[in-house]
Amino acid sequence: MTTQTKNIYPAIILLLLGALVIVFAMLAMDRADSYVANGESHGSQSEGGKTHKVYEWSLVTTWPKDFPGLGSAANNFSRYVNDMSNGRLKVKVFGANELVPALGVFDAVSSGSVQAGHGAAYYWKGKIPASVFFTSVPFGLNAQEMNGWLAYGGGNELWREIYAPFNIIPFAGGNTGVQMAGWFNREINSVEDLKGLKMRIPGLGGEVLTRAGGTAVSIPGGELYTAMQTGVIDATEWVGPYNDLAFGFQQVAKYYYYPGWHEPGSTLELIVNKEAFEALPADLQAMVELASRAANQDMLDEYTGRNNSALEELVNTHGTQVRRLPDDVLALLKKYSEEIYEETAAKDPTFNKVYKNYKAFGEQSKAYHLISEEAYYKARRAN
Amino acid sequence: MTTQTKNIYPAIILLLLGALVIVFAMLAMDRADSYVANGESHGSQSEGGKTHKVYEWSLVTTWPKDFPGLGSAANNFSRYVNDMSNGRLKVKVFGANELVPALGVFDAVSSGSVQAGHGAAYYWKGKIPASVFFTSVPFGLNAQEMNGWLAYGGGNELWREIYAPFNIIPFAGGNTGVQMAGWFNREINSVEDLKGLKMRIPGLGGEVLTRAGGTAVSIPGGELYTAMQTGVIDATEWVGPYNDLAFGFQQVAKYYYYPGWHEPGSTLELIVNKEAFEALPADLQAMVELASRAANQDMLDEYTGRNNSALEELVNTHGTQVRRLPDDVLALLKKYSEEIYEETAAKDPTFNKVYKNYKAFGEQSKAYHLISEEAYYKARRAN
Numbered sequence: 001m002t003t004q005t006k007n008i009y010p011a012i013i014l015l016l017l018g019a020l021v022i023v024f025a026m027l028a029m030d031r032a033d034s035y036v037a038n039g040e041s042h043g044s045q046s047e048g049g050k051t052h053k054v055y056e057w058s059l060v061t062t063w064p065k066d067f068p069g070l071g072s073a074a075n076n077f078s079r080y081v082n083d084m085s086n087g088r089l090k091v092k093v094f095g096a097n098e099l100v101p102a103l104g105v106f107d108a109v110s111s112g113s114v115q116a117g118h119g120a121a122y123y124w125k126g127k128i129p130a131s132v133f134f135t136s137v138p139f140g141l142n143a144q145e146m147n148g149w150l151a152y153g154g155g156n157e158l159w160r161e162i163y164a165p166f167n168i169i170p171f172a173g174g175n176t177g178v179q180m181a182g183w184f185n186r187e188i189n190s191v192e193d194l195k196g197l198k199m200r201i202p203g204l205g206g207e208v209l210t211r212a213g214g215t216a217v218s219i220p221g222g223e224l225y226t227a228m229q230t231g232v233i234d235a236t237e238w239v240g241p242y243n244d245l246a247f248g249f250q251q252v253a254k255y256y257y258y259p260g261w262h263e264p265g266s267t268l269e270l271i272v273n274k275e276a277f278e279a280l281p282a283d284l285q286a287m288v289e290l291a292s293r294a295a296n297q298d299m300l301d302e303y304t305g306r307n308n309s310a311l312e313e314l315v316n317t318h319g320t321q322v323r324r325l326p327d328d329v330l331a332l333l334k335k336y337s338e339e340i341y342e343e344t345a346a347k348d349p350t351f352n353k354v355y356k357n358y359k360a361f362g363e364q365s366k367a368y369h370l371i372s373e374e375a376y377y378k379a380r381r382a383n
Numbered sequence: 384m385t386t387q388t389k390n391i392y393p394a395i396i397l398l399l400l401g402a403l404v405i406v407f408a409m410l411a412m413d414r415a416d417s418y419v420a421n422g423e424s425h426g427s428q429s430e431g432g433k434t435h436k437v438y439e440w441s442l443v444t445t446w447p448k449d450f451p452g453l454g455s456a457a458n459n460f461s462r463y464v465n466d467m468s469n470g471r472l473k474v475k476v477f478g479a480n481e482l483v484p485a486l487g488v489f490d491a492v493s494s495g496s497v498q499a500g501h502g503a504a505y506y507w508k509g510k511i512p513a514s515v516f517f518t519s520v521p522f523g524l525n526a527q528e529m530n531g532w533l534a535y536g537g538g539n540e541l542w543r544e545i546y547a548p549f550n551i552i553p554f555a556g557g558n559t560g561v562q563m564a565g566w567f568n569r570e571i572n573s574v575e576d577l578k579g580l581k582m583r584i585p586g587l588g589g590e591v592l593t594r595a596g597g598t599a600v601s602i603p604g605g606e607l608y609t610a611m612q613t614g615v616i617d618a619t620e621w622v623g624p625y626n627d628l629a630f631g632f633q634q635v636a637k638y639y640y641y642p643g644w645h646e647p648g649s650t651l652e653l654i655v656n657k658e659a660f661e662a663l664p665a666d667l668q669a670m671v672e673l674a675s676r677a678a679n680q681d682m683l684d685e686y687t688g689r690n691n692s693a694l695e696e697l698v699n700t701h702g703t704q705v706r707r708l709p710d711d712v713l714a715l716l717k718k719y720s721e722e723i724y725e726e727t728a729a730k731d732p733t734f735n736k737v738y739k740n741y742k743a744f745g746e747q748s749k750a751y752h753l754i755s756e757e758a759y760y761k762a763r764r765a766n
Contacts, residue, residue: 080669080673083665083666083669084467084666084669084670084673085666086664086665086666139762139763142756142759142760143527144526144527144560144683144687145687147680147683147684147687148683148684148685148686148687148688148691149688150684151681151684151685151688152684152685152687152688152689153688177527177755177756178755178756178759180754180755240755241751258754258755258758259754259755259758259759259761259762260755260759261759261762261763264759264763281469282466282469283466283467283468283469286463286466286467287467287670290463290467290673290674290677291673293676293677293680293681294673294676294677294680296680297530297676297677297679297680298534298676300527300530300531301530301531301533301534301535302531302534302535303531304527304528304530304531304535304748305531305532305534305535305536305744306535307751307755308531308744308747308748308750308751309747311747311750311751311754312747312750322754324754324758325762327765330762330765331765331766334762334763334765361688361691364691364692364694364695365687365691366763366764367691367694367695368624368690368691368694369760370760370764371563371641371642371694371705371707372560372561372563372623372641372642372643372690373525373560373561373756373760374757374760374761375641375642375707376525376561376642376643376644376647377525377752377753377756377757377760378642378757379522379642379644379708379713379717380522380644380647380717380749381749381753382710382713382714382717383714383717
């Protein structure tokens with residue numbers, strides 16, 4: 001029996017040693033996983049976080065990489081989700097033409113060849129005429145109203161509905177605030193001065209100008225400065241003081257006209273491929289949604305802060321002449337804008353559906369903001 | 384030797400069994416933690432998430448629980464961080480007087496007896512006169528400008544600086560937009576009509592009214608309706624159409640005056656105890672910051688969307704008479720407001736420091752928004 005015992009003990013010890021090794025290995029694997037998942041973490045390793053799948057997204061944009069203002073939202077979004085997810089959702093931002101051309105962003109996200117994109121909905125109006133309402137339309141909602149309409153007026157639901165067939169989920173991802181009417185080398189004193197005006201103005205604004213007798217031309221951003229300098233065009237719109245000053249338009253244009261009737265509160269978009277979004281766990285989905293909301297807010301904050309000082313510099317340092325478009329010009333442009341909405345609505349049921357909702361919200365906003373925001377702007381100038 | 388061997392084997396077996404139990408227990412604890420941590424999770428358990436410490440915060444507010452508009456930001460903040468953190472940061476919201484009185488919020492967060500609070504900075508002006516600039520001041524910045532100033536004009540840095548001695552980190556946590564001037568049972572046709580006016584109007588607005596010959600009275604919200612009905616007061620300010628309609632002021636007041644000169648863009652605050660914030664890992668800190676930013680945006684969106692339809696209902700259904708304060712009244716109120724700023728700045732160096740920064744940003748905003756947002760509001764009414 002002692003001999004038998006002698007034979008059994010080592011076997012039990014080996015068995016136990018084996019079990020110990022296995023269990024210890026399991027523990028070690030668990031711990032090791034946490035270091036992989038938290039490769040870019042800023043502190044939660046000490047909390048013992050572990051074993052999270054890492055999602056890597058490519059985000060393509062319609063702007064050049066790191067473009068001031070417009071391009072900052074994609075970078076902010078990437079940083080926000082990285083910081084909040086401890087690196088579980090990594091979003092690599094590509095500028096226009098790095099992965100796909102600027103106007104290839106929508107298709108790339110739709111097909112799933114990339115997971116996300118940043119741009120402006122009105123770029124896709126050839127595909128979806130109603131998309132214009134989700135950026136900005138002539139005489140439409142300003143930034144505060146756009147945000148209100150999207151979140152509380154049914155705008156986001158409509159936006160999701162019209163993008164659904166393309167496998168894309170849209171989020172508001174920035175706002176420029178009301179833009180300037182643009183840089184002109186011809187004085188606009190009456191509606192007559194619009195006739196023959198050669199102006200770089202894209203989208204619906206361009207259609208309106210054409211109806212008023214002008215010529216809307218399409219020129220890439222990189223060629224605008226020279227086109228203004230050489231007189232190829234008489235005028236161009238861009239964004240507002242912050243971007244325009246950096247561009248140097250004050251060197252090649254005589255007059256800086258306001259207000260930006262054609263883009264009163266341009267919303268940018270963050271678009272996400274549906275399958276890519278649905279593949280995320282719910283916490284990362286929440287981060288995507290809230291990071292886009294913070295990026296949306298941040299861009300308007302940046303423009304609000306920086307347009308202020310840029311306008312001051314344009315006027316005080318560069319002697320820029322700031323002019324207001326005359327009332328009759330604005331009234332005519334508004335009339336033609338409304339004609340275009342009605343005509344398009346009659347042809348396109350989706351456009352009509354979005355237009356009706358947008359217009360009803362706009363009428364209420366107009367009534368309320370007349371006695372609130374607008375009345376306040378006027379009141380604080382009281383002497 | 385066989386005897387010795389017989390004696391040693393059981394000891395080794397016991398030792399190994401013990402080690403196995405300990406290692407197995409460690410593994411089990413790790414796994415168990417993950418289920419505790421993810422008690423409210425929405426899916427990341429399947430990702431294998433585990434062992435995260437759960438932080439439980441109490442958030443006290445200066446509003447009644449679930450108060451429409453003002454109270455929604457705290458609830459949204461709580462939901463946002465819970466969703467994004469998978470329940471690792473749980474924020475329980477308490478209405479006024481549930482844990483501490485409304486005006487005890489700041490002290491409770493400062494002392495660390497609770498981790499967070501939601502209210503308005505100007506409630507603490509007795510302690511910190513400069514705090515008024517972080518909510519709203521008469522003839523000051525509107526919502527868009529407040530957000531721009533805080534994020535890109537140095538506002539947030541100053542806010543953190545003045546709250547630092549109190550162990551509190553502030554974040555913008557909502558905005559009402561410009562408010563209405565209030566409900567009146569006396570017509571205001573000239574500055575003479577301000578004399579003897581008994582109005583419920585707190586803060587700096589009340590000081591301004593007093594200087595203009597009125598009597599600023601302090602009445603709790605719950606007693607306002609009766610005070611207006613019985614003529615104890617001639618007028619009261621509240622918020623704007625959405626909140627005011629729900630309150631029923633249209634039943635006890637003749638005139639609804641605009642614009643809200645005294646609160647042109649009231650920012651609410653989310654305040655966090657410094658140690659509580661610093662105890663969080665970096666990812667949860669990022670969530671707190673970005674959730675507050677999203678909540679900040681959401682409140683303005685909600686007011687923008689809901690004030691619209693509420694004004695329509697007040698006018699069309701209840702026949703509310705909407706009136707504008709006359710120019711000379713606005714000019715006088717503005718003059719007295721500026722006097723108060725200058726006098727307080729002369730006495731309080733911190734007030735002076737914040738005022739100078741705020742004022743400089745305000746002057747630039749005034750110049751830019753005159754040709755942008757204000758000019759646009761006017762332009763779109765063109766006929």
